[in-house]
Each structure stands twice: as structure tokens, then as C-alpha cells.
Amino acid sequence: MEPKIGVYICHCGTNIAGKVNVEEVAEFAGKLPYVVVSKAYKFMCSDPGQNLIVEDIKKLKLNRVVVAACSPTMHEPTFRRTCQEGRLNQYLFQMANIREHCSWVTEDKVEASEKAKAIIAGAVYKATYLEPLEVKKVKINPHTLIVGGGITGIQAALEIADSGHKVYLVEKEPSIGGHMAQFDKTFPTLDCSACILTPKMVQVAQHQNIKLFSYSEVLEVSGFVGNFKAKILKKARYIDPDKCNGCGECALKCPIKVLSEFDEKLGMRRAIYKPFAQGVPNLFTIDKEHCTKLLKDKCGLCEKICPRGAIDYEQKDEIIEVSVGAIILATGFQIFDARQMPQYGYGRLGNVITSLEFERLCSANGPTGGKIVLKDGTEPKSVGILHCIGSRDDRFHPYCSRVCCMYALKYSHLIKEKTGAEVYQFYVDMRCFGKGYEEFYNRLLEEGVHFVRGKAAEVTDFAVYKGEEGKLIVRCEDTAIGAIRRIPLDMVILANALEAKDDAKELARIFSINTGADGFFIEKHPKLAPVSTTTDGVFIAGCCQGCKDIPDAVAQGAAAASEALSLIDRGEVEIEPYTSIINADLCSGCKTCIELCPYTAIEFDEEKKVSAVNDALCKGCGTCVAACPSGAATAQHFTDKQIFSEIEGVLA
Amino acid sequence: MKNNVSILVVDDEPIVCDSCKKILTEKGFTVETALNGEEALKKFKKGDLDIVIVDLKMPGIDGMEVLQSVKKSKPEVDVVMITGYGTIPSAVEAMKLGAADYVPKPFTPKELGQIISQVVEKRSKLVAEKAPKKGAILLDVFKKPSKVAYHPERVWVKDIKIEEALDENFLNEVRSTPGGERVMDCMQCGTCSGSCPLSYRMDYTPREINAMVRAGLRDEVLSSNSIWMCSSCYLCTVRCPRQIKITDIMYALKNLAMKDKRFLKKAKSPLLSKYFVAIVNRYGRNHELELTLKFFLRANPRAILKHSLMGLRLFLRKRFSLFPKRIKNINQLRTMVRKAEALGGLR
Amino acid sequence: MKYTYYPGCSLEVSSKSYSDSALAVSELLGIELVELEDWNCCGATVYLSYEELISFSLCARNLALAEKYDRDLAVPCSSCYTSLKKTATYIQENAELRDKINQALQAAGLEYKGKVNIKHLLEVYVNDIGLDVIKSKVKRELKGLKVAPYYGCQIVRPLHGFDDPESPTSLDRLTEALGATPIYFPNKTSCCGSSLIATNEELAFRMQKDLLLCVSGNDAEVIITVCPLCHMALDAYQKKVGKMYGFNFKIPVLHFTQLMGLALEIPSKKLGIKTGLVPLNKALMAYI
Ligand SMILES: Cc1cc2nc3c(=O)[nH]c(=O)nc-3n(C[C@H](O)[C@H](O)[C@H](O)COP(=O)(O)OP(=O)(O)OC[C@H]3O[C@@H](n4cnc5c(N)ncnc54)[C@H](O)[C@@H]3O)c2cc1C
Ligand code: SF4
Ligand code: SF4
Ligand code: SF4
Ligand code: SF4
Ligand code: SF4
Numbered sequence A: 001m002e003p004k005i006g007v008y009i010c011h012c013g014t015n016i017a018g019k020v021n022v023e024e025v026a027e028f029a030g031k032l033p034y035v036v037v038s039k040a041y042k043f044m045c046s047d048p049g050q051n052l053i054v055e056d057i058k059k060l061k062l063n064r065v066v067v068a069a070c071s072p073t074m075h076e077p078t079f080r081r082t083c084q085e086g087r088l089n090q091y092l093f094q095m096a097n098i099r100e101h102c103s104w105v106t107e108d109k110v111e112a113s114e115k116a117k118a119i120i121a122g123a124v125y126k127a128t129y130l131e132p133l134e135v136k137k138v139k140i141n142p143h144t145l146i147v148g149g150g151i152t153g154i155q156a157a158l159e160i161a162d163s164g165h166k167v168y169l170v171e172k173e174p175s176i177g178g179h180m181a182q183f184d185k186t187f188p189t190l191d192c193s194a195c196i197l198t199p200k201m202v203q204v205a206q207h208q209n210i211k212l213f214s215y216s217e218v219l220e221v222s223g224f225v226g227n228f229k230a231k232i233l234k235k236a237r238y239i240d241p242d243k244c245n246g247c248g249e250c251a252l253k254c255p256i257k258v259l260s261e262f263d264e265k266l267g268m269r270r271a272i273y274k275p276f277a278q279g280v281p282n283l284f285t286i287d288k289e290h291c292t293k294l295l296k297d298k299c300g301l302c303e304k305i306c307p308r309g310a311i312d313y314e315q316k317d318e319i320i321e322v323s324v325g326a327i328i329l330a331t332g333f334q335i336f337d338a339r340q341m342p343q344y345g346y347g348r349l350g351n352v353i354t355s356l357e358f359e360r361l362c363s364a365n366g367p368t369g370g371k372i373v374l375k376d377g378t379e380p381k382s383v384g385i386l387h388c389i390g391s392r393d394d395r396f397h398p399y400c401s402r403v404c405c406m407y408a409l410k411y412s413h414l415i416k417e418k419t420g421a422e423v424y425q426f427y428v429d430m431r432c433f434g435k436g437y438e439e440f441y442n443r444l445l446e447e448g449v450h451f452v453r454g455k456a457a458e459v460t461d462f463a464v465y466k467g468e469e470g471k472l473i474v475r476c477e478d479t480a481i482g483a484i485r486r487i488p489l490d491m492v493i494l495a496n497a498l499e500a501k502d503d504a505k506e507l508a509r510i511f512s513i514n515t516g517a518d519g520f521f522i523e524k525h526p527k528l529a530p531v532s533t534t535t536d537g538v539f540i541a542g543c544c545q546g547c548k549d550i551p552d553a554v555a556q557g558a559a560a561a562s563e564a565l566s567l568i569d570r571g572e573v574e575i576e577p578y579t580s581i582i583n584a585d586l587c588s589g590c591k592t593c594i595e596l597c598p599y600t601a602i603e604f605d606e607e608k609k610v611s612a613v614n615d616a617l618c619k620g621c622g623t624c625v626a627a628c629p630s631g632a633a634t635a636q637h638f639t640d641k642q643i644f645s646e647i648e649g650v651l652a
Numbered sequence B: 001m002k003n004n005v006s007i008l009v010v011d012d013e014p015i016v017c018d019s020c021k022k023i024l025t026e027k028g029f030t031v032e033t034a035l036n037g038e039e040a041l042k043k044f045k046k047g048d049l050d051i052v053i054v055d056l057k058m059p060g061i062d063g064m065e066v067l068q069s070v071k072k073s074k075p076e077v078d079v080v081m082i083t084g085y086g087t088i089p090s091a092v093e094a095m096k097l098g099a100a101d102y103v104p105k106p107f108t109p110k111e112l113g114q115i116i117s118q119v120v121e122k123r124s125k126l127v128a129e130k131a132p133k134k135g136a137i138l139l140d141v142f143k144k145p146s147k148v149a150y151h152p153e154r155v156w157v158k159d160i161k162i163e164e165a166l167d168e169n170f171l172n173e174v175r176s177t178p179g180g181e182r183v184m185d186c187m188q189c190g191t192c193s194g195s196c197p198l199s200y201r202m203d204y205t206p207r208e209i210n211a212m213v214r215a216g217l218r219d220e221v222l223s224s225n226s227i228w229m230c231s232s233c234y235l236c237t238v239r240c241p242r243q244i245k246i247t248d249i250m251y252a253l254k255n256l257a258m259k260d261k262r263f264l265k266k267a268k269s270p271l272l273s274k275y276f277v278a279i280v281n282r283y284g285r286n287h288e289l290e291l292t293l294k295f296f297l298r299a300n301p302r303a304i305l306k307h308s309l310m311g312l313r314l315f316l317r318k319r320f321s322l323f324p325k326r327i328k329n330i331n332q333l334r335t336m337v338r339k340a341e342a343l344g345g346l347r
Numbered sequence C: 001m002k003y004t005y006y007p008g009c010s011l012e013v014s015s016k017s018y019s020d021s022a023l024a025v026s027e028l029l030g031i032e033l034v035e036l037e038d039w040n041c042c043g044a045t046v047y048l049s050y051e052e053l054i055s056f057s058l059c060a061r062n063l064a065l066a067e068k069y070d071r072d073l074a075v076p077c078s079s080c081y082t083s084l085k086k087t088a089t090y091i092q093e094n095a096e097l098r099d100k101i102n103q104a105l106q107a108a109g110l111e112y113k114g115k116v117n118i119k120h121l122l123e124v125y126v127n128d129i130g131l132d133v134i135k136s137k138v139k140r141e142l143k144g145l146k147v148a149p150y151y152g153c154q155i156v157r158p159l160h161g162f163d164d165p166e167s168p169t170s171l172d173r174l175t176e177a178l179g180a181t182p183i184y185f186p187n188k189t190s191c192c193g194s195s196l197i198a199t200n201e202e203l204a205f206r207m208q209k210d211l212l213l214c215v216s217g218n219d220a221e222v223i224i225t226v227c228p229l230c231h232m233a234l235d236a237y238q239k240k241v242g243k244m245y246g247f248n249f250k251i252p253v254l255h256f257t258q259l260m261g262l263a264l265e266i267p268s269k270k271l272g273i274k275t276g277l278v279p280l281n282k283a284l285m286a287y288i
């Protein structure tokens, strides 16, 4: 059948029409081969715009449609639906991007119009050779994999599990809880962190729909939306989880002391340990890096002590494979290492501490039982909190970490309440944007906290003036009063930036998603698809996507859960038919493609002695097409003919 | 209660002169009088005066002119204007030109006494601040130096900033120098000023200078002492979270102030630069003795004596040379300098 | 190893002992320092304040002269080092500046292609020669001598990349290699204020006072410097600063090469040890 092409050029308000002479371009397009109609319209994506197409398909018997407008990631699905409405196969539609690729990036109006013409001609030429294709439908596995058991992952897991679907929750550490478990109180309401978190952790442990893999990591993921397979490494704890009841006798006797990671190395734990008393699951773990039995075959005390015979030095790492339909990543953040800014003295001056160290000092289950004390055990009489350490700084992280202003306020209150010390905040801007946050700021203003507007320039122990002996001196410009100040303090708390975890890139690779310039995982669209990623079926939530506080993290966890549920409830997914096919008549059976296919999607038909593509596995990467010496493989919707024709069009 | 402050009263009405003299002598000041501008300037040149009280409106050399020439030759002398009009414009004008204060006519002895003692108090504070503290204590007792410390170059009074008076092009001048490109990125965090070893004495801290450059406060910036206080230690530059090269901006501003000579009346640093440049252009290298001598002769002759002892000790250790060393190919260097000059600098 | 040597104006006369000791030490370490023929003043902070383009051109002339030899340029003065390095960097980064400087150079029959590698003398010793080699050449360990390794500002700033701009360690490590003990010294990269001595003595003295207080408070027996201007500020003015603030400072100040010379047993006369204005103390006399 002779192609009959309709071309539609969108003004996109002034976005395109402001630079491209749309009428002139429409006239040009009308003269291209096989084009029977060419129109320009203000907003093609609007209802009247779409109707234009539907009517033309019916009236003029169009069998190809080209829309020149914005990026296909924006509106290709829209216009495909339009074509379907007009009873035209959706793959006979071609989009030409004359906004992002043209009007937005071209200064000169004449040049922009010429470029638009070239792009449209390419699309028209390609459209000539388009062929109808059918979408594939695949069943969705109803289980979900959640990676990261912080508050975000916990929230998502509970939402999904409560709806009756199965969740695999993978947590790297021996216990779930994430950073929130380390806190004493949470801003702005100052509710006790443990009181609101622990019940949720216990729920996770007890929920029949949640299978928790603690002390575990995801090694590998394969498959596609609705049909993922994940390999989980379950690290050996050297303890039989069915026997251990968490009594803790073992740890009391274990002779090996190690600096506790959970306590930010301010306290000690044993080689056999549970990170904190309320940890979930209620299991102990032997740290093989330090246990002398595992290192040098000495000791073995815990085995003798354990009343339940739960110790198993022979336990091995396990790899478990699970099949899931959706994946949620909630791997959280880490804090900036302030040693990179030696001017603040962290690591050199004992009473300069990080935010997380302070959380542990302040926490009732922390190393000091919640007493805020200096390294020598005495109470500080004055404390400074230095904002924006490593944040809003082009040398480290240009972004604002969003929570430190608020936790600095929280600290001020706790310090005043517990020690009565004078508190100084050295801030650049107070960012109190959330619900109830400004009110909290106001409360602290009334409590008499000293707000010094100016970023601390340095912390030194070199006393020059009276009252500075033996103190930490913060030097800064108080920009509000226009003076340089030196303020002697007993303790300095750094508001370290939140940053992407060191292994974020590696995780992104495993899950085929991307990290942004700031190191965090990138969402599909910052406003309209905040928890989706460019890989269908993989969602992100919480601080692994960017800095946020608990309310936002929880909201995102719930959002990701509902996205996953909505996917699962669909029952099946449509998959773009962009797979390759191998023409059996041309295939010589050389098997070149089989070795090269990165998704092991090609099988060899021993009977016919030819290769054949399994289109459920094929991702349409085109490797086989390029490699096949007989030219037997073609990529549907991206055939050689279509591509060469498109190039011809662009150059014509 | 004699004090050692000497005052000259200038007014064309003898009765005003006399009554002022009486009031002030009672307060312990040494007072002289003059009946017109000419006489005043003569007396001023001869004597070692601290304060001049002068009537604004006089035949011949008027009060404004007296003020100007006093400030020009001895900026440390305070001038108080007597004005018969008492109107804001003339007073403000006089203050802008450096007057310490003004007394509207008619005035009571008490009023005059108050104003003069304020001026004296301010002076003594400044003098005290200038002289560093002594005493064998380990720790200094820190007194915050006043931000309005005395600067000979500074004649500004606070006023509303009118948009019309701002210089839009100033920002571009600074932005077009190497290192000045990012001045727009400043977020006013104050890290630079907090780090700067000298900002506490600057008219405006480096952070403020950035903001003023952006706002177009050209005259204030170029006449401030800030730019000449910068010791080029680059601490601000390495610490600025926005990676703004503040030290380079300071250099750009020094260059601009140098070009625009009206900002350099009494500043010492530009003088030093000028002599240094002349010596380098002459020999291709610095000659420390010549530079020191020339500079102090102009800037502070008395200091030469103070420095000569150290000079002698350095000389004895062969660390002072009497004669300059000229490079061989000085002509090449001069051709290059001339060409660079002809290119008109960086902006 | 052979380097082109740019002494700078201060090392010609007022800090000749720095140059003398640097040459003597280098020779012992197997380094040949060949003085750059007909070098001119780098312009320092003072010329740069007057007119940037000419000042950059002055540095560019030196670079153009140095480029004739296929050697790195070794600079003992931190101020010269920064001027030269900054010029080289800006010539690379800023096309307009490069163009103008090239025009000025051309007028004088010179050309600079941007190939000279500029190194501070400390960098040459610590990175190129290496502390192990230096240690092996030490003849007389300076056991127990408490040294304040003072970097000052311009050797590490702005970001020259050879050591940390906030807490550099190269001079501390060098001190250790000589067998001496580097003291804890929080002000080790503070500015010495030398550029203000002539124009604003009070402020400069205050900076020097803080430095001297910090050094003496931490029991240093000698200060070592890597810049002739720092040396001048702390040595020549030490007495005056002390007098002004009521302290009796008596801390000898040596160029770091002089201290190296002592450990390498170079005769103290050759090192010009006694040309400082602050008299040597007992701790130091032990090595002379
Ligand atoms: C000092 C400080 C104080 C704060 N105070 C408050 C406050 O008072 N109020 C408030 O609202 N917010 C506060 N916040 C913010 C709050 O910490 C975060 O919003 C919240 O912790 C985000 O939760 P999350 O689950 O996304 O990340 P996280 O808490 O970081 O949890 C991530 C979890 O994933 C696990 N994980 C990481 N990588 C992997 C992997 N590869 N495989 C498996 N598991 C992995 C981690 O072990 C961890 O358990 C504070 C933050 C800081 C730094
Ligand atoms: S391992 Fe044994 S002793 Fe240790 S907590 Fe478990 S049950 Fe108790
Ligand atoms: S065997 Fe290991 S974990 Fe057990 S008590 Fe001994 S050191 Fe501790
Ligand atoms: S939240 Fe506050 S302290 Fe944290 S980076 Fe942002 S502005 Fe700085
Ligand atoms: S296009 Fe070819 S190589 Fe790529 S996944 Fe499909 S069959 Fe494999
Ligand atoms: S440190 Fe940088 S960003 Fe901060 S005030 Fe100074 S110039 Fe501006």
C-alpha cells in the first residue's frame, strides 16, 4: 500500500513557534514525498490537537503520522494513543523533536527553522518505511523486592505486605532501622525516635508477608519489569537463626571488644553482637573480622556459653535467588567525612564531633546513657553547631542537605534541656521549610539560642584572648552585625552533609538505573515521576534519591509502595516490540550472535540449524544485528532501511 | 584642668570668636582665633592644631574652602563647622568633605562645649586604638576596634542608597578580570571574611565588598581601605564554598582604584606600589634600600629614623645593598612593559 | 638532577643566606641549580596591585626565558612562586589574557608556549629528591630539636596542588627526616603580614605577634621558613613586635635550607646561619 503521511507541527505556545517559523516549515513538510497533509497547530497534545489527527486519519486515509513537537519521552505515548483512536497501528507513528533538539537550543530564528525542516524530513523519510507491530504482554510476578531497611524501606514493606502481597526485604546490616535508629529525638515534634520506629521494626519481623534478609546484599539482578530475578547474598552470621533467642549471654562473655559502628565508634561492642538492644531481627551476629575463633581458631567461648547451642562456626555464606515483579531501592545515605576540611579540626581536636556522634551521645541507649559530655567526661558549658559542613560547597556537595538546619535546632533544644549550656548556631541561611518547622525555629529563638549568621571559618585551639584558654575557638564573620568574632566553646558539632553512599554507583549498575551529578539515584521526572526510574519496575525512595527528612522519606516509601502495587495489580505488562528477529532463510547458523547477546536471548534451533531470538528476553540492543555476518538479524522498528532513509531525509 | 588639645576658631564676627575662646578656654583647651579664611590658613600652617572650628559663610576664603585645605594637608585635624543656616544640605555637604561635626548658629556655651567634647572623645579613642596595648600578659585583652575607625580616604556619611547613583558597569569591570568571573555566585556566607586575618579592620569585609560590587557601589568600594588591607594570603580564596577568587577580586579593585586616581589621596599602599613599579621598570629588579627610603620619605619621614637602626644591623650582616642591580636586557623589559601599557590593561 | 633556578630579588641581598644555603644543600643532594640568565623581578603583590597585565607580563618574561631550557624551574621564594605559577595557570585558562601577554612578549621578541613546570624548592626536595634520600644524607641528626615548621600562605595557596592548603605536611615531614621534632602548630599556614609592614605596621605586627605567641607557647626552639619575606617579618621585626606587645620573644628563625644544612653538616658560615637578627639560642648552638 502506498504510504500516506500526515505531518503535524506543534507551536508549543511560543516554545517552538518563538524560534521556528512553523507555517513555513509546515509548507515545506507538505511538499515532502508521500505527505498528503501538513498542518501547524498551537498545542498538538491538547484535545483539539489530537482530534485533528484522528479526523485526518479517517478522512484522508492516512497510514503514517508524524508529529513534530517535544521530546518523545514526553508525548510519544500520547500520540500513539491518538493513532490507535483513529484505528492506526501505533507503531506507524513517528515523532520529531523540534523543541529540545531545536528551538530551545538554537539562537537564530532562520537556523532554527532550517534545522526543524531537516529533523522533520528525517522523520517523514523514516515513517515511509515503518511497519505495524504488535505489543507483547507479559504476566507480572506479584512479589516485591525492597533493598534497604531504613525507615523508608520499612514503610514501603509494610504498605505492600498489608495489602496482601509478598515482600522480600534485604538489609545490609545485622539489624534494620537505618539512621533513624541512631537518633534520640526527631524534629520538629521532638518525639522519641525509638518509640515511633521500634514498633514498626517489630511489625516487619512478625509480618507473614515479609521475608526479611538481614545481614544480606543483592548481588545481581536480571530480567525486566514484572519478571525480575535477584541473587541475594546472605552473609554468614555463624549463628543458627532458628535457635538463637537473643538472650545475649554470649556477648557478655566474649573477650573481644570492638568500636561500635552503631555508636559511631564512641562506645564498644563485642565480636559477637547485636548493634543495639532493640535491633530486628532479634539475633546475634559474629563479626568474622574480629572473632579470634574465626580468625585464629582460638577462644570458642560463646559456643560453650550459649544455652541454646545456636553458635555455628562452620556456617557459610548463602546465595538465594528470588523472583519478583517490582523492586524498590531505599538504601539511604551516609554523612560527609569532615576530615576533608581540616580547618574545622575534626579528627585533630577531640571535642569537635559529627552530627551522628552527637545523636549517639544524646541517645538514652547510647554509650553515655544519654549524657552530653566532653571527652574528659565533664559537661560542656558552651556548644557551637556549625552548619553546612560539606553542603552548599562547590568543592564537595553543591546541594543543601535539607535536614541539618532542623536537626541543629533539635540539638540546641536538647543541649539546653540536658546541660543548660549556651548554644551558638553558625548558619548561612536557616532553612525551615516543612510543616511546623518555622514554629520550631521560633521556639528556639525564644529559648535564647545564639544565632550567628555566618559560616564558621575555622575552629582552632590557639587561644589569644582572655577566656579562650583550653577552649575551642570558632572564628567567623557575624554578617548580621558586621563584625569578625572569635567565640570560645567547649564542644563543636559539625552539621555534616548528607551524601550518596559510596556504593551508590555500584548499586545503580546492578539495578540498571542511574546516579546524578550529586551521586544520588535519579528519578524519572523530578515532579511527575518522583519515585520511578528509567528502568520500568524499579523504584527509588528515601535518602538514596536525595537528602530529605523522615516525613518526606516515609511519604516516598509509601509512594513507591503504591507504584509497585499498581504495577502488580495490572497483572500483565505491555512490552515494546522492539526486539530483533532472525530471518531463518538467511541465517547460516554461525552462532556469532549467540555468543555476543548480553541477555542470552538467542537460542539455537538444532533441527533447522539456525539461531532464533526469544523475544521475552531480547532487549533490542541490536548487538546481533550489527554482528550477524549474513545480515539475517534485524531490529524491529529500527531496521537498516528505516535508519538509512531517516539519514537521507535529514541530509536531503 | 588644662588639656593638650589646641583649637583654632575662625569667624568673621569678632564677638563669636571671643565668646568661643572664652567658653573653650574655661574647659581647658588652648584656643587661637582668626577673623577670616586667609588668616586661618596661615595660623593653621604654623601651629600644631587638633581642631578647627570654622564659620561656613565668610567673605573671601569661606569655611568650605578652609575645610578642604585643612583636610587635604592634615586629614587628622578635625574640623567643626559653624553654620548660620543650619540647613541639612550645607551640613551634609560639609560632613561629606570630612567635617567632624557642625554647630548651628545661634548656640549656647553648653551646646558648643558638648559638641567639642564629643569630637575630642572620638579623637582620643582613635589615638588610643592606634597605639597597641602593652603589658607582659600572655593573653591580649581584646577590644573590638570600632568599624568607623579613622581612615583618611573615607569621607562618606551614611545615607539612603539611590539607584540612580549606583554604577551598573562596576560589576562587569570586576567580572571581566581573571579570577573575578564568579563574583555573582557569592551566597554571603562570610567564610572569606571570617578567615581573613585583616577583615576586622577593613571598612567593609571581603563579603561586603562582593555584595557592594554586585550592587554597583563603585565609589565606596574603591575608596575603602579594605582593598589595600588585603595581604594577599589567599585564605579566603581556598575556603570560599563557591570557589570565588576573592584575592583576585581585591587585585582587580586595587587596579581600578589606581587608575581612578581620586581614590588614592592619602593611602600608603598605592604609594608603595607606585615607587616599586618605578624601580622595577628602571632596573628590572627591586632595590630594597631605594624603595624603603623613597617610600618613607613621602609616607612617614619620622619612621626613617626608627627604621635606620634596623637597616644598620641588616647592613652589617650584608643584608642591605647600597646599589641597585640592573638586568642586562633592560630595554627588552621596558619594550614589553610599554606594549602591555599600550594594550590598556585587562579590562 | 638539573633545575633552572629563579632566586628572586629578596634572595639577592637581604636573604642571601637563603640562596647560599639552598645552593649548598642542593649540591650535596646532587641537584644542580642553574640560575636563570637575566631574570627580572616577578612583580610580587606590589606590582600586581598596580597593574595586573604588566605584572603578569613580567612573570611571563621569566617563563619565556626559562622555556629555552628543558628543565623545571625551582623557586625558593613563596611569593615569586605564587606569582609565576599563577601567571602560568592564568595564561592557560584565560584566552584573552594569554593573547595580551603574548602581544607584549612578542613586542620584546619573546614567546612563551606554556611549557614551564614551576616548583617551589621545598617541593623539589620533598617530592623530586624524596625524604628517604635526604634522610640517608643526614650526617648529624638534629635529635630533640623542637622546630616550628612555618609554611606561611603563598606556598600552599591558592591551590597549587603540591600540598594541602589548610594543613600541609611536607615541611613537617622534612623536619622529621632531619631527625628533629616538628611541634604542633595550629597557625602554620597563617599569613605573616609582611606585605603590610611598610604600610600598616600595627596590623602586620599583630599578625606576627600571634604567630610568635603560638610558636613560643608550643615550646619551639627554632622557626623555619620557606619564604624570605616570612623570614624577614619574623626575624628582623621580632624584637620590635615583642617590645610593642610586651613579650620577650627570642626565637631564632632559619630558612629551612639552613636547618637542612646543619643536619647535612655544611659549615655554618657557608649557610649564613649568623646573619639573622635574632641571636641563636643554646639548642641551635649545639649544632654549630
Ligand atoms: C544527624 C541527623 C539527624 C537527623 N535528624 C532527623 C530528625 O530529627 N527528624 C527527621 O525527620 N529527619 C532527621 N534526619 C533525616 C533522617 O535521617 C532521614 O530522613 C532518614 O534516615 C532517611 O531514611 P532512609 O531509610 O531513606 O535512609 P537510611 O536511614 O540511611 O536507611 C538506609 C538503610 O539501607 C541500608 N542499606 C544501605 N545500602 C544497602 C545495600 N546496598 N543493601 C542493603 N541495605 C542497604 C542501610 O543499612 C540502612 O539500614 C536526620 C539526619 C541526620 C544525618
Ligand atoms: S547466640 Fe546463644 S547466647 Fe548468643 S544471644 Fe543467641 S541464644 Fe543467646
Ligand atoms: S568465639 Fe569469637 S565471638 Fe565467640 S566469644 Fe570468642 S571471640 Fe567472641
Ligand atoms: S539544611 Fe541548613 S545546614 Fe543543612 S546544608 Fe541546608 S542550609 Fe546548610
Ligand atoms: S537484540 Fe540481539 S543481541 Fe540484543 S538482546 Fe536481542 S537478541 Fe540479544
Ligand atoms: S566565602 Fe565566598 S560565598 Fe562566602 S561570602 Fe565570601 S565570597 Fe561569598
Ligand code: SF4
Binding pocket: B192, B195, B196, B197, B198, B199, B206, B229, B230, B231, B232, B233, B234, B235, B236, B237, B246, B247, B250
Ligand atoms: S587574601 Fe586578602 S581578603 Fe583574602 S583572606 Fe587574605 S588578606 Fe583577607
